Amino acid sequence: MKFELSKAGTFLIVRIGGELDHHYCDIIRNRIDPELMEPPIRNIVFDLTGLTFMDSSGIGMLMGRLRIVQAIGGNACLICENKNVLRILEMSGVMRLFNRCKDIADAVRGA
Amino acid sequence: MMKEINRMCMEFPAKSCNEGFARSVVAAFAAQIDPRFDELSDLRTAVSEGVTNAIVHAYNGIQGEQNMVKLECVLYKNTIEITITDFGKGIEDVMQAREPLYTTAPEMERSGMGFTIMETFTDDLFVESKPGAGTKVFLRKVFTVNA
Numbered sequence: 001m002k003f004e005l006s007k008a009g010t011f012l013i014v015r016i017g018g019e020l021d022h023h024y025c026d027i028i029r030n031r032i033d034p035e036l037m038e039p040p041i042r043n044i045v046f047d048l049t050g051l052t053f054m055d056s057s058g059i060g061m062l063m064g065r066l067r068i069v070q071a072i073g074g075n076a077c078l079i080c081e082n083k084n085v086l087r088i089l090e091m092s093g094v095m096r097l098f099n100r101c102k103d104i105a106d107a108v109r110g111a
Numbered sequence: 112m113m114k115e116i117n118r119m120c121m122e123f124p125a126k127s128c129n130e131g132f133a134r135s136v137v138a139a140f141a142a143q144i145d146p147r148f149d150e151l152s153d154l155r156t157a158v159s160e161g162v163t164n165a166i167v168h169a170y171n172g173i174q175g176e177q178n179m180v181k182l183e184c185v186l187y188k189n190t191i192e193i194t195i196t197d198f199g200k201g202i203e204d205v206m207q208a209r210e211p212l213y214t215t216a217p218e219m220e221r222s223g224m225g226f227t228i229m230e231t232f233t234d235d236l237f238v239e240s241k242p243g244a245g246t247k248v249f250l251r252k253v254f255t256v257n258a
Contacts, residue, residue, distance in 0.1 A: 022163045023127035029220070053152075055159040056228055060220035084152045091231065092224050 002050060003028055005035060010074070010110050011043045012036060017050025022057035029061055033068070042074030045107040046098075054085045059092045066097055075099060077107040113187040117143060125166045125178040125197065131180055133162040140184050141191050146254040153232035154191065154252050155254025158182075160225040161195040161248045167221065169246060193250040202240040209238065 001024040002017035016028065021028050035041060044065055048054075066076045078098040080086055089095045101107035119140055123129045134155040162180060171229060181196040190220040202208045208215075209230070214223035230236045235251035 019131055021127075021130045021159055022123050022167060025220075026127065053155065053159075055156050055163065056222045056224040057163060059222040060223055063222065064220040084149070084156070088156070088228070091228070092222060 001023045001026075002030070007035075007041065008104075011045055011103060011108055012041045013045045013047065015037065015047040015050070017052075018053060019053040020058045020061075021053070021055050025057045025061040029064065032053060032065060036065070036068050036072070042069060042072045043076070044069050044074065045077045045101070045104060046079065047104060048080040048082070048085060051080065051082055051085050054088055054090070056088070058085075059088065059094055062089075062094055062098070077079060077101045079107065113190060115185055115187060117186040118184065120181070120183045122179050122181045124174065124176050125170050125180050125199075126174045127163075127166055129180070130159055130166065133180075134158045135181070135183060137191075137193060140186065141254075144186060144189065144191075144254065150252070150254050152243050157229045157232040157250055157252070158193060158195070160229045161193075161250065164225050164248070165195060165197035165199070165246070166171050167216065167219065169197035169201075170221075171200065189255070190251060190253045193252075195244065195248045195250075198245040201242040201244050202238070202246055205238045205240055 001019055006013045014032060046062065064108040069076050076098050079101050080089065122175040132242040137158045138151055138155050165180045179198065183194040185192045207213055207227040211227040212223040229235060229250060233250045233252045237249040
């Protein structure tokens with residue numbers, strides 16, 4: 001699993017690559033949540049471009065972060081191309097709850 | 112009766128770092144019959160769900176060396192059968208556990224989609240469980256290869 005955090009204005013940008021399962025979700029959650037408490041951050045972008053595998057643990061992690069940004073009046077965006085990952089996201093309804101973006105520029109522009 | 116080509120069995124402690132290990136082992140084992148890439152991906156996902164269930168739920172999240180998960184695979188010409196066994200607390204109501212979005216651990220952000228994904232990504236799913244007597248999950252995946 002590859003994981004990278006950065007910030008752009010009110011956006012927390014989370015890049016996740018490789019394989020995302022329950023083991024790595026726990027690690028990622030602990031890194032993201034403190035950052036979401038730091039103003040002016042209120043929006044989150046998940047860039048899953050490099051993700052090759054995700055199971056239902058990823059759904060739980062994404063939904064949890066969505067709830068946090070909604071509670072602080074922000075939005076959540078998702079960038080994803082991988083067919084297998086998209087299938088899980090669509091099946092669980094996650095895709096309908098996130099704004100789907102082409103790339104990070106697109107996500108940040110839509111704010 | 113299908114002719115058995117190969118079989119394997121392994122046991123590992125219920126630690127989350129073994130989730131990736133387990134699905135990789137199954138994928139490598141199944142590679143012998145040269146399955147299609149997307150079908151192999153489905154299998155990896157299903158195994159990941161089953162093993163994660165055992166690790167998260169069976170032993171109340173206690174990751175000790177004494178809490179083991181057993182993984183057995185039997186390979187046929189175009190089919191793999193996988194049994195994931197834990198020796199933990201068992202499931203009281205299997206029907207309910209299999210319902211989409213049902214979870215006993217919302218505070219751990221479990222989505223309740225594990226069994227639904229296993230069911231969707233395989234051809235057969237059987238669950239055998241009794242409170243206090245562990246859980247056995249049986250998965251069968253038929254590949255469209257080597258017709």
